[in-house]
Amino acid sequence: MIKLPSVSRRQFLQTTLAGAAAAAATPGLLSSAAFAATPLTIGFIYVGPKDDYGYNQAHAEGAAALKSIEGITLVEEENVPETVDVQKTMESMINLDGAKLLFPTSFGYFDPHVLAMAKKYPDAQFRHCGGLWTKEKHPANVGSYFGYIHQGQYLNGITAGYASKSKKIGFVAAKPIPQVLQNINAFLLGARSVDPSITCQVIFTGEWSLAVKEAEATNALIDQGADVITCHVDSPKVVAQTAAGRGAFVCGYHANQSALAGDKYLTGAEWAWGNVYTDFIKTMQAGKPIGNFVRGGLKDGFVKMSPLGKAVSADARAKFEATQKTMLGGNFAVFKGGLKDNKGNVVVPAGKDYTEQAIELESMNYLVEGVIGSVA
Amino acid sequence: MEETALGLWGVPLAILAGAIRVSTPFIFVSLGETLTERSGRINLGLEGTLVFGAMSAYAVAVLTQSAWLGVLAAMMAGAVFGLLHGFICKFPKVNDIAIGIAMMQFGLGLAFFLGKPFIQPVAPKLPAIPLGNWSSLPQVQAALTINVLFIVGLILTFSIAWMLKNTRVGLILRVVGDSSDAARAMGINPNTVRLLATAAGGALAAIGGAYLSLFYPGSWNERISSGQGLMAVALVIFARWNPKGCMFASLLFGGAGALGPALQSVGVTQGYYLFYAAPYVLTLIILIMTSSPTTRLSGAPEELSLTK
Amino acid sequence: MAAEIDISSVASATRRFTLSRLQEELARRLEPLAITFLAILAGMGLFSLFLLALGKSPLQFVQLVYAGGFGTWFSLQNAFSRAAPLLLTALCVALPARLGLTVIGGEGALALGGLGAAAIAVPMLSVSHGWPLWIAMGIAGSVVGGLWIAFAGALKHYRGVNETISSLLLTYIGIAVMNHLIEGVLRDPASLNKPSTFPLPADGMFGKIWGMDVHWGFAIGIICCVLAWVLIERTTIGFAARVSGGNLRAAQIQGLPVGKLIVGFTFLAGAFAGLAGMIEVAAVQGSANGSIIAGYGYTGILVAFLARHNPLAIIPVSILLGGVAAAGGLIQRRMGLPDATVLVLQGTLFISVLFFETLYGRFKLFNPEMWRKTRAGKDGE
Known part of the structure; x- marks a missing residue:
């Protein structure tokens, strides 16, 4: 499910979620029985309103997919600006809500806000959407994920x-x-x-x-x-x-x-963030380390296409489907x-x-x- | 869809179309604020009223499937906001500017709160009149597809201008705006007049919001307004409390706002931030040219705290 | 000259330390505290009704406001951190207000101040990281911000252009200029998905106040508020400004340099907002980028009006706002309410506080003039 390290990017991929791939691919089957015992509080932070028919909503829907997992407490805050406010929100989630894993979803949160909080709270995990985590520069309890949309x-x-x-x-x-x-x-x-x-x-x-x-x-x-x-x-x-x-x-x-x-x-x-988030949670509940540099595309279930509309011609559909198939094969x-x-x-x-x-x-x-x- | 592009002719057309499409909320809010300020009070919170109007219009339109009922609902909601502002400001030592800013927060908050369930559904749109059918160009047809509210706004501009000048209501409004004491001497209660003027201002501002959510851009979300309400209040000063000036300023503002996207669409792609600032720069330049250091702002109501 | 009488009576009151004078002084000082407290109670009460209508518990709400915003050292510091930029942007409104000007353009001055500070830091980084860098950034930020708002002030005095509209227009223009430059010539090419100026190194950033988890910008803000108060209340310049604010024509007739006052005060106002921008860069962001446009300039307007343009009152009001924002996050998370709830709470509180201003001078307890009146009445009987 998660992109395996390719030769060209070896240095950027510290760990992968390969171990959890099976679990995530079949969320319904493994969920309750295996990991129910580990309670975990997760914080989601959005830069805009949670229901904007777009970027923030895609993340909020991904977060909502976690609610069905046993042992998970979800705390969410919306309209958090990329200022000291987001730092304090993260701190407040860690200190007052006991959050162990944070998903600050706006690009502008990464540098300096997520990095500053990660240094201050080494026991909490931070996974940021869109950032470019590098092992040499950034703390080990930070990571970034994004999709090849x-x-x-x-x-x-x-x-x-x-x-x-x-x-x-x-x-x-x-x-x-x-x-x-x-x-x-x-x-x-x-x-x-x-x-x-x-x-x-x-x-x-x-x-x-x-x-x-x-x-x-x-x-x-x-x-x-x-x-x-x-x-x-x-x-x-x-x-x-x-x-x-x-x-x-x-x-x-x-x-x-x-x-x-x-x-x-x-x-x-x-976006299909639900898959990505579920994957992170399962890995963490299983007591395994979660990835620091996670990327994926169509093949990995990070991204999906809307069903083709009525106006799409037969030729277009054929080429669309053929290309999509090659992409799913991973070599496009x-x-x-x-x-x-x-x-x-x-x-x-x-x-x-x-x-x-x-x-x-x-x-x-x-x-x-x-x-x-x-x-x- | 026509296959040929307009090229550079697209720019003036876009400015015309932009003036028509974008100006309507500015026209309504600034006309409303003109009424309020002519009575000697300022309501800086019309941004909140505008957004609440946008929300309530959209919500009622979704629920009743009638865009016009939505506009009506917005008007009533706006009037309530105006009444609240007018009522609070009636009390001595209460600052109308500050209450306006606080009401802006309150209106935005309430609109976002109540508007959550209406972000996903699609509301019926307000009707538009296709005045461009004489042209074979789809671009011209689109530019001249004019919303009824725009036309109402133009009619309202001239009627309010006429009303202020020629009717007893207009006279009362002006007297109250220029001197509370003179009004009292005439047996008029300034607070009542200001209450009604603020309510009317709120109702008009909310129609501006209804235009945003029910016609252009025609959608409800929490980012629907980008400060149109606040800007429109400022345009009233620019327009010297004159309804026709408000209309002119709004058209200018709308047209200049279309410049940025239009220039990019014909390939002028550098420095778009600066083109986007065109309406503000243009307004400032005109303001500087038309102001004079020696006289007070002509047309300013004497009782207005903002220009004292 | 109402202002004149007022100042002399206060001055004499503090000089002659008789017991009754002290009582009177205490009563006067307590009036705003008591009224604001009542207003906040009323606002919380109204908001509780809103919560009851939603089927939520007002008790939990009060608990969360306490726990999230003011109750613990952690939450109090949270409030301080959020208050820091508001102290300065509120001054941008409060100072010109003393001259009778309504300036609402702090956001633009903050943006350009931050940009100016970040721009001057780039060539300086090779030379210095510490105090000289911060002083240069502070000066650059305040001068750029100051000139921006002073332009509105000068337009007002020399061209008669209304400062409210010009400062608002200048805000949009200032933000456009900032965006143009940070995505253009001032952009650090390494800032990929978040266009920014070249970043400050870690040792070029402001640290935290000793023993606290709040950056130095908060202390700077408080010092600026105190200085602004001294300027307005304790200097001849401040006195002249208040006289001009009370009646412009009278001030001109008296020969006060109204033009200089207007330009000077608007410069100072913009300088404070520009300094807020510099602090955002040096204490929080590390570079100038779009994130510094966070609405601090607009919130500052509200703070200034709530503080009745008194620089000292800006301090508690900013902290109150910071605390409400901090608590707002907790309310969202624990009560499952959207962010808009916090806006409703703020709106309700502020309307209430502003509405209660009508009570000033109504209570005998706080108004020594009324004591004397009754006393005089009794004597006459």
Whole structure:
């Protein structure tokens, strides 16, 4: 279930959850009997509201999946800013609630907040979503986990490539950071795998959550001819509704937005945090060390796709399913050798494919050829 | 879907469309605040009322499947918030600005609290009138798909301007705003007038919120407003307490706000943060150019604590 | 000149230490404490009704407020840590308020102050990590923040531009400038998914106050509040400012340098907010990044109004707010209530506190003027 160490990333993977893989793959079978005896309090911290139809909700649903596990006490706090507040929230969870494992889920929590608290409370475990934990630099009771969701955006791109008539697709993005750039690039590369003439227009809103600006960005993209829209903002609700309302197709993100976009919904890249969290808990209850650098994609059940919408053609479905199958096999490189950025520089060396685990992807700072936009 | 893009022509079109789409909440909130401030009181808490209006409109629309009932519910909720503010501020030594800020917290909290069950469901949208069918361009058609509330806002602008100038109600409001003593001498109770003016202001601000949740962007979540309520209150000063000025300021603000996304969509991709600040820069520049050091803000009600 | 009479009577009261004077003074000082206490009780009572309506226990709520916010040394320090930035952002509102100006732009000054402090640290890091670095950062932060709000003050005085709207506009502009620079020229290329300026090394960060788990920013904030109080209440400049705040035209006729006062006070106000930004960088974040935009500037407005723009009162009010926020987390976790509950609690408390201001001067116990009136009445009989 968890990504096994690949040669290129050996130094980043201290431990893996391989031992727990079997347990997690069949949560229902093993849950109560084996580990019931170990009571464990787990703290979840969210940067926004727990029900935002997006990023925070995906995590909160993952957390909710833990409630059925015996011996687990869940404490949650939402709308916690990335300031001294989150440090104090973590401390309060440890001191007053007796939490032994904390999941601060916002990227901005990692440095310095999680690191500071981990040094102060060596007996508690901290697992942070999205950070880049390195053995040399960071405490041993900290770890990071994330999913290769750009695989999902690549599959989104395939359906977009078939659906687009204008050969122009659009992406509403929050900020030009590696995790967002991977998604934009993968979305276009997926579409180009169908038709290499397709371009992708990106608009950065500059903030993770700004409803009116996201709606304006969606409208601007559609005004410029984009006819399939996806996004990477905290709450994709507005983008999905606005795009569908203007008659454009929608590819979802974070969670399933098919209810918002109806027939215009092609598919979507969704998180499946429930699997990941269950896995962590089972390992911990079994008394084993939990991973410090945990990554996974479609194959590992970190990420999943929304069911294909009505508008997806038979050709698109075939290619989608074939690609998904290769990805599930674990040997699909979205970023292939010789890839150029949109300024003409070669960003992936010729003859060297970057599969999802490639550590180079974690510091992506370019938009690939065919994406209209700029990272600064 | 038209296959050709508009290119650079998209920018002025986007500004026009943005002015129409984005300005409506600003128009309603600033008109409402104009009424309140003309009576000599300031309600800085309209951001809370706006968000509560957005929530209550969406919730009632979901429950009744009628967007207009949602707007009505928002109006009533907004009026209640206004009445509460007006009632509290009636007492001596109570600071209206401070109460406004506290009410903002309260309104936001209550809206988020009660709004939880309504984030997932989809509410019916307010109707829009397609005025762009003469054009073959879908972009123009989309830009000119105008919501009824926008038109109501424009009509309201001119009626409030006329009312302030030509009716007895307008006269009472202005007298109370300029001098409590003169009002009392005329046999008018300033507190009652201010109570009603604040209630009306709250009701209008809540309609602005209903527009956000039921039309554009047309969704309820806790991040639906990005400070529109607070900004609209500031625009009232910019507009010199003049309803037509409020409308102009709101349109300007909405249009300038569309500049950022529109420029990126045509390939001007550098420095988007600065383009996004365009509405604020533009407002500040106009403010500096139109202000004068020698005279007091013309049009400012004399009783207003903010400009004393 | 109401302000003038007031100050002279207070001054003479403290000079002549007769028993009755002392009693009167004590009564005056107790009035705000008693009224605020009553108001908080009333606010808690109202919120308890809200909880009862939800089927939750008000008793548990009171317990959690105590345990989470004020009851133990740990929770009290939690409250102090959260209060630290509010002390300074509240000053950004309270100082201009004494001149009759309503400045609501502390957030922008904080953002740019933090950015300025982080920017000046980059070339200095090779030279120094300790005091010289902090002093340079502090100066950079306060000067940048000060200039930002002084611009609003200057626009007010020289162009007649309303400072409330200009400071709000400047906030949005300031945040845009900050974002532009931290994702542009000032970005540390190693800050991948969280664009930031180059980080301070561990020994370049503020430590904790001796024997406490609260960073030094809290102490700096308290010192600034005391200094601001001295400035306003005990200096001629402060006196001139209060006179100008009471009546601008009268002040001008008296020949007070109103322009200098406005620009000076707004500069100082912005400097405090900028210092708050610097402290966020040097004591918490380690670099300037989007996380310093956490609404401290806006919360500071509320703090200042609750403290009736009295710099000394800002200290307990900030701690109260910090404690409520700290307790709010525990209430969320233990009572299974959403975060919005804490906003409702805050709103209820603050409305109540502000509403109870109407009681000032109503109780005979706290108002020596009323004693004399009754005494005079009795004498006359």
